[in-house]
Amino acid sequence: MKAILLIAHGSRRQASNEEVVSLAANLKETMGDNYPIILASFLELADPLIPAGLTQCVEHGATEIYVVPYFLSAGRHVQKDVPADIASWQEDNPNIIVHQTPYVGASNMMFDLIEQSVKDYNC
């Protein structure tokens, strides 16, 4: 069974973390058929941390997890910290397939999203 795990940085401001949890919940509406498990986790400062998030996916039945870094730039967090957390967890869970997709800021759709934001503002 396929899962998507959003990974955000995590914030001391709880409302920011809840935005990511809501995003994961709303994604289920459009992607839930193909990815029955869609959860959020955090690199630091908020729970669940990445290893706990991966484990939650497995507890829900996931055998293949797509990790989506909810970051805008390819800094140290995306390039080193997130992969390190995944690799460490993977050592203890060798039978689960984990993919790390590009971070959201790398998406070609970011152009369209910004264009839409400006257009929506004018409506």
Next chain:
Amino acid sequence: MKAILLIAHGSRRQASNEEVVSLAANLKETMGDNYPIILASFLELADPLIPAGLTQCVEHGATEIYVVPYFLSAGRHVQKDVPADIASWQEDNPNIIVHQTPYVGASNMMFDLIEQSVKDYNC
């Protein structure tokens, strides 16, 4: 003449800042007809800072500027720091119209973007 000014947080890692500058440059390809001036600026840690970015837009001929916060959550930066910088600059430039659009993380298209990221990964 209309301008778009992306505002990112700014990073000590120069490549992250350059990602935002490239994003602004690439946006010109799709939005340049309606928004002839599209530039990037930073809340802190990188140049141009927000007031300098707004001034650059005016120097290029802008009379109306759409400020797009390139942030994923509605934290203090989006809610207080960016508006404060804009308001302060606006006092010295009362004839320029400045709009602050929603931050990119608030976009309804973020669902589609994440969906596309997972799909692209599988291609």
